[in-house]
Amino acid sequence: MENNSVIQAHHLKKVYGKQQERKYTALKDVSFSVTTGDFVGVMGASGSGKTTLLNMLATFDRPTAGTVEIAGQDVTQLKGNALADFRAKQMGFIFQDFNLLENLTSAQNIGLPLSLQGKPAKEIDQIVIKIAQALEIENLLSKYPAQLSGGQKQRIACARALVNQPQILFGDEPTGALDSKAARELLGLLQQINQKEKTAILLVTHDAFSASYCRRIIFIKDGEIGHELVRQASQSRPDFYQQILDQLGTFEK
Amino acid sequence: MLFKLAASSVRHRWKDYLLLFSGLAISSAIFYLFETIAANHHFLMTNGQTVSNLIGYVFGFGAILLGLLTLIYLNYANSFLLSMRQRDYGLFIMLGTRKKRIGRLIWLETMVLGSMATLLGIALGIGLSFGLSSLVINFLGTAATAYHAFWIPAIIWTLVIYLGLFLLAATWNTVVMTKKPVLQLLKANQQSSFHQSKPFILLVELITGVLLLVIGYYVMIKPLVFHQYTIIIAVLTLTFGTYFLFKAVVNTLLQWLERFSFAKRGLNGFTLAQLRFRIADYTKVLTGITMMFAMALGAITVGMGLDKMIDTTSRVSGAYDLSIVDPTSQQQQLIDQLSLQQKKTYTFVRDGKKLVFAANQFKSQPFWQVKIGEKVGRQITDAKLQVIPAQKTDLLASELSNYLGISRQESGQVDQVKVQTDLSQITGSTEKVVFLRTKNIRQSAPILKKLAQLEKQKHPAAMNNPSLWLGDWNSYQQVRVLYSGLEFMAVLLGISFLAMLASCLMFKILSGSFTDIPRYELLRKLGTHESSLRWSIRREIAILFGLPAVLGVVHVLFGLNLFASLLADPYKNLWLPFIIFGLIYLGYYLFLNLIYQKIVLKKVDK
Structure with missing residues (x-):
């Protein structure tokens, strides 16, 4: 089923604060969808609610109201092991601070999601090597995270996120801790994965350069979708970058 | 203002401080308990008429070990305190506080915490001694009457030793903190403890370790060869042998295990890796715990053996x-x-x-x-x-x-x-x-x-x-007084070592828990079942508990030989003290396990 929607968020609302405490509404009413092979960026200033949105989508937190459907399943209703299994099979994550386990080698880090699913060791080795070849990190497999640079760590994290062939890859400021060269390489890699594997990607970022690699950008302001930009087929990336900057300029006002 | 800041940060992290504080208090309580025997010459003498050199043996051994362990323990407690505070200190320095003032703050903090813990520990120790002695006097009759739970020299000794050690620690902390660069203080949490040993060095360590253990076991099997030096030789060789064995063998073994396919099933690989990183870090503490375990188990076994000896010994004087x-x-x-x-x-x-x-x-x-x-x-x-x-x-x-x-x-x-x-x-x-x-x-x-x-x-x-x-009845009465005194001392020593071991292990394992929180958090995000996370923690702690236990039991089995002159057959009915000890140890494991899971797996999705 081509062009099926991977994520469907309906009227998401999130209110923080317990009963006696002062309430704070992080998300007011957000609805949108992500289709197969989509590459979506979520942008917004600090405190706009973009991280809250990501946490809802990635099942790390539950919305106060509204639903999130991923691959046709309402994840807000999932609990315990079902939720864990769903994460393990359908989603991949890359984080700003890499979140690699520093006591495992790169190969072990990448293979971890497969180990958790109980795949046989031989199969794990094969898959890890295959993905390492694709991301050009074979020579890093036996190293520990402490021996790697930031860009290399993020590639390993990327490989770990993709190893179970997820429906959707979530990135939370994945270039935040990288220098510009490493950031450019990573974004290129994500774009390549998106085009080749048709893996849907959702990036949360406040960096216009990172966002310019996306096909579609959702701007969040004060807990609501403020605007949406779509990159035209004919539009070059630098052009799109400029457009994002312009949009951000008007958006701040 | 600075002191207010420090106080508020302590309040903010009171749980961590409570852990540190209670650990220190327990440690000094045990030291006090020990001193109530060691510093009570009257009690020692009533027991010591016949077997005085043996008591000297046991006590010399015990006192050295306890002192050493206290030092190690304080060392861990202190580094825990430092790691907890260094970010705050870094922040103060960044905000422009003079280093001299920071130094004073650190010094004061360590001393206040230390002296409060020591005082509380002494109070706790007095209570503990009362409870124990009344219990033991009930069992042993009049033998333990010379024992006093409230014993001024013991209080003085505990104060002198502990405050002295804290003074050292405070000075050390001040020097370390004021010498470190600000950035290193601020980013202390992000520094990795990664290091890999070369195979050749591992091999040398392995051979040294095994050799030392063999020497240690040999002198204990043949205590007459080195006479009074036996204990010293055994303590040194076994301690260092244990250390090298943990460092080399366990490390290599874990690395070797990681190659098998089962290491890729579920969280096995993660657990192995956790252990390997821990072992490198834990070598010293595991060595100390092994020795303590051996001492505690040995003391309790000998104590129970002594009890059995009362009948045999009293029957020697006549038919x-x-x-x-x-x-x-x-x-x-x-x-x-x-x-x-x-x-x-x-x-x-x-x-x-x-x-x-x-x-x-x-x-x-x-x-x-x-x-x-x-x-x-x-x-x-x-x-x-x-x-x-x-x-x-x-x-x-x-x-x-x-x-x-x-x-x-x-x-x-x-x-x-x-x-x-x-x-x-x-x-x-x-x-x-x-x-x-x-x-x-x-x-x-x-x-x-x-x-x-x-x-x-x-x-x-x-x-x-x-x-x-x-007649045997008469010697029975005399022997009972003598042996039950020894037994009381052995059991008390055993309990002291056990308690010390417990708090030491708890401290070390719990201080690692803070670095574990993000690891388990990540595993959860990757989609790990809650039950596998718990299983992984259980297994990891079980192995950290098990390693010292196994080696400690071996030490005890060889070490019991030293008591062959006192106990007719030191290896008779071993299962009883071993089972009792094992149950206490198991209970302690379960308790720590529970706490660890509470700390590490705090956030549970509902």
């Missing part, structure tokens, strides 16, 4: 528990209640101060003696019951006088016991004497006590001189 001359009807009633192994009745003629037995009665009713073996240092084990041949009248007479002669001599009634075939020349009253040997002296003790009391009343002049009343 019979009591001798009763002309039993009264009241005594006769009591004798009938005893379950007896031997009961011999002889008649003799009292000729002035001479007691004369007819030799022929020893043919029909042989008299027994205890024959002590000739092996040095093993007399107790070699003691055997033997019949005295009736024709050896001299031997019979001297053995009989052990029971009858000397005891009545004091009162001026008897100065000679004779055994002869011809009694025709002897004139005097004929009396009867009954020799009793019970099946189980301990079980018969209440009746024997009444019997002996009645017998003593017949001779008021000799009543209060216990050495005049020979």
Whole structure:
């Protein structure tokens, strides 16, 4: 089923604060969808609610109201092991601070999601090597995270996120801790994965350069979708970058 | 203002401080408990008349070890304190506080925490000693009366040692903190402890470790080769041997295990990796714990062994528990209640101060003696019951006088016991004497006590001189006092070591928990079942508990050999102390496991 929607968020609302405490509404009413092979960026200033949105989508937190459907399943209703299994099979994550386990080698880090699913060791080795070849990190497999640079760590994290062939890859400021060269390489890699594997990607970022690699950008302001930009087929990336900057300029006002 | 800041940060992290604080308090409480014995010379002396050099042994050993462990423990506590605070200190420096002021703040903080913990520890220690001593006195009777739970010298010693150590720690902290660059302080949490050892070094460490252990075990098997140096050699070789063994073998073993396919199943690989990183970091503490484990288990085993020795040792002084001359009807009633192994009745003629037995009665009713073996240092084990041949009248007479002669001599009634075939020349009253040997002296003790009391009343002049009343019952009473004192000390030592071990292990494992929180958080985000996370933690801690236990048991099995001169068979009935100890250890494991899971798996999705 081509062009099926991977994520469907309906009227998401999130209110923080317990009963006696002062309430704070992080998300007011957000609805949108992500289709197969989509590459979506979520942008917004600090405190706009973009991280809250990501946490809802990635099942790390539950919305106060509204639903999130991923691959046709309402994840807000999932609990315990079902939720864990769903994460393990359908989603991949890359984080700003890499979140690699520093006591495992790169190969072990990448293979971890497969180990958790109980795949046989031989199969794990094969898959890890295959993905390492694709991301050009074979020579890093036996190293520990402490021996790697930031860009290399993020590639390993990327490989770990993709190893179970997820429906959707979530990135939370994945270039935040990288220098510009490493950031450019990573974004290129994500774009390549998106085009080749048709893996849907959702990036949360406040960096216009990172966002310019996306096909579609959702701007969040004060807990609501403020605007949406779509990159035209004919539009070059630098052009799109400029457009994002312009949009951000008007958006701040 | 700075002090206010410091106070607020302490309040903010009160849980961590509570952990640190309670650990320190427990440590000083145990030290106090130990000192109530070590600094109580009166108590030591009442126990020490006969086996004083043995007590010296046990105590020299214990005191050195406890001191060493306290140092290690404080070292860990201190580094925990530092790691907890260094970010804040870095922040203060970044905000422009002078280093001198920071130094003063650090010094004050360490000292306040340390002295408060020490005072609380002493209070706790006094309570603990009261509880323990009343418990033990109940068990052992009068033996532990010289023991005082509230003992001023012990308080002074604990204060001196602990405050001295904290003073050192405070000065050390101040120096370290004010010398470190600000950035390193601020980013302390992000520094990795990653390091890999070269295979060659691992091999050298492995060989050294095994060699040291072999030497240590050898000197304990043959304690007579090095005499008084045995303990020192054993402590040193075993400690360092254990250290190298953990460093090299466990590390290599874990690395080797990671190659197998099972390491890729579920969280196995993660657990192995966690352990490997931990072991490198934990080597010192695991070594200390192994030694403590061995000491605690050894002390408790020896203590329980001593208890069993009371019967055996008291039975060395003669074949019979009591001798009763002309039993009264009241005594006769009591004798009938005893379950007896031997009961011999002889008649003799009292000729002035001479007691004369007819030799022929020893043919029909042989008299027994205890024959002590000739092996040095093993007399107790070699003691055997033997019949005295009736024709050896001299031997019979001297053995009989052990029971009858000397005891009545004091009162001026008897100065000679004779055994002869011809009694025709002897004139005097004929009396009867009954020799009793019970099946189980301990079980018969209440009746024997009444019997002996009645017998003593017949001779008021000799009543209060216990050495005049020979026989196993008499030595049973003396031996019980002596051995139960030793037993009390051994058990108390064992408990002290166990408690010290417990808090040390807890401290080390819990201080690692903070770095584990993000790891488990990530595993959860990757889609790990809650149950597998718990299983992984359980297994990891179990192995950290198990390693010292296994090596500690081996140490104990070899070390018990040292007590062969004191205990007839140190390896007899080992299972009992081992099971008791094992249960305590297991309970402790479960407790720590629970706490760890609470800390590490805090956020649970509902």
